[in-house]
Amino acid sequence: MEGHRVFETQDGSRSLFSERFGVSYHSKYGAWQETQHVFVEAGLRYQSIDKDSISVLDIGFGTGLNCIASLFFAFQQNMSLEYVGLEAFPVPAKTLADLDYPSILDWDEDQTGLYHQMQAFDWDGKPQHLKTFQKNISLSVAKRKQRFEELSDLEQYDVIYYDAFAPEAQPELWTVEMFERMYNALKPSGALVTYCAKGQVKRNMKAVGFSVERLKGPPGKREMTRAMKETFE
Numbered sequence: 001m002e003g004h005r006v007f008e009t010q011d012g013s014r015s016l017f018s019e020r021f022g023v024s025y026h027s028k029y030g031a032w033q034e035t036q037h038v039f040v041e042a043g044l045r046y047q048s049i050d051k052d053s054i055s056v057l058d059i060g061f062g063t064g065l066n067c068i069a070s071l072f073f074a075f076q077q078n079m080s081l082e083y084v085g086l087e088a089f090p091v092p093a094k095t096l097a098d099l100d101y102p103s104i105l106d107w108d109e110d111q112t113g114l115y116h117q118m119q120a121f122d123w124d125g126k127p128q129h130l131k132t133f134q135k136n137i138s139l140s141v142a143k144r145k146q147r148f149e150e151l152s153d154l155e156q157y158d159v160i161y162y163d164a165f166a167p168e169a170q171p172e173l174w175t176v177e178m179f180e181r182m183y184n185a186l187k188p189s190g191a192l193v194t195y196c197a198k199g200q201v202k203r204n205m206k207a208v209g210f211s212v213e214r215l216k217g218p219p220g221k222r223e224m225t226r227a228m229k230e231t232f233e
């Protein structure tokens with residue numbers, strides 16, 4: 001019941017199907033495209049304007065694809081990044097090796113180096129620093145083995161990647177109570193991004209005070225959602 005099956009998504013990047021939850025970790029239309037479009041572009045890039053350092057909370061860490069894409073973005077932009085990834089069920093090293101992201105996604109030596117450093121970090125919740133070669137930036141990743149329902153961080157993050165399994169699989173993770181935890185964890189001008197665009201989910205976000213924007217989704221999906229803590233006029 002607790003295994004994973006590796007499969008190829010439509011952009012050629014791989015994802016996992018979870019036997020435990022009966023769903024896949026990414027969009028079948030393209031795992032890498034989804035990561036880039038929903039989390040890096042609509043979340044990280046959007047929030048990084050005029051900043052030379054940024055903090056991200058990943059709900060949840062899974063394969064680490066959102067994490068590595070964010071590290072690449074920060075590296076390219078010469079921006080410091082503090083990344084915290086929550087995950088109750090870390091993916092085993094053998095499964096990560098089967099995904100073989102560095103060769104499937106054709107990463108160069110620096111990128112592959114960052115990926116292996118990040119995957120080797122312990123699940124002890126402490127920020128661990130990546131070697132950034134000659135760059136004068138700080139990249140840190142804290143991998144926290146924790147249930148999302150136990151998050152109690154306050155005003156700490158510029159961006160939250162809300163990448164839980166879909167409401168059909170885990171309705172308990174898309175409630176008003178969960179979004180209240182996320183709202184509290186964000187800095188005053190923080191943003192939460194998610195691939196999910198369900199009406200009830202957006203109503204639950206609004207109920208805790210988020211300003212909710214509907215954005216174009218990644219290839220294969222019509223819409224996605226960005227929720228801002230700060231209200232816009």
Ligand SMILES: C[S@@+](CC[C@H](N)C(=O)[O-])C[C@H]1O[C@@H](n2cnc3c(N)ncnc32)[C@H](O)[C@@H]1O
Nearest residue numbers: 060061062063064065066088089147148163165
């Ligand atoms: C859609 S996947 C995350 C995909 C991930 N961002 C990636 O790039 O691979 C959802 C993740 O939430 C984790 N998860 C499910 N329920 C959880 C819970 N209650 N608390 C913490 N993690 C949970 C699953 O193990 C899974 O890794």
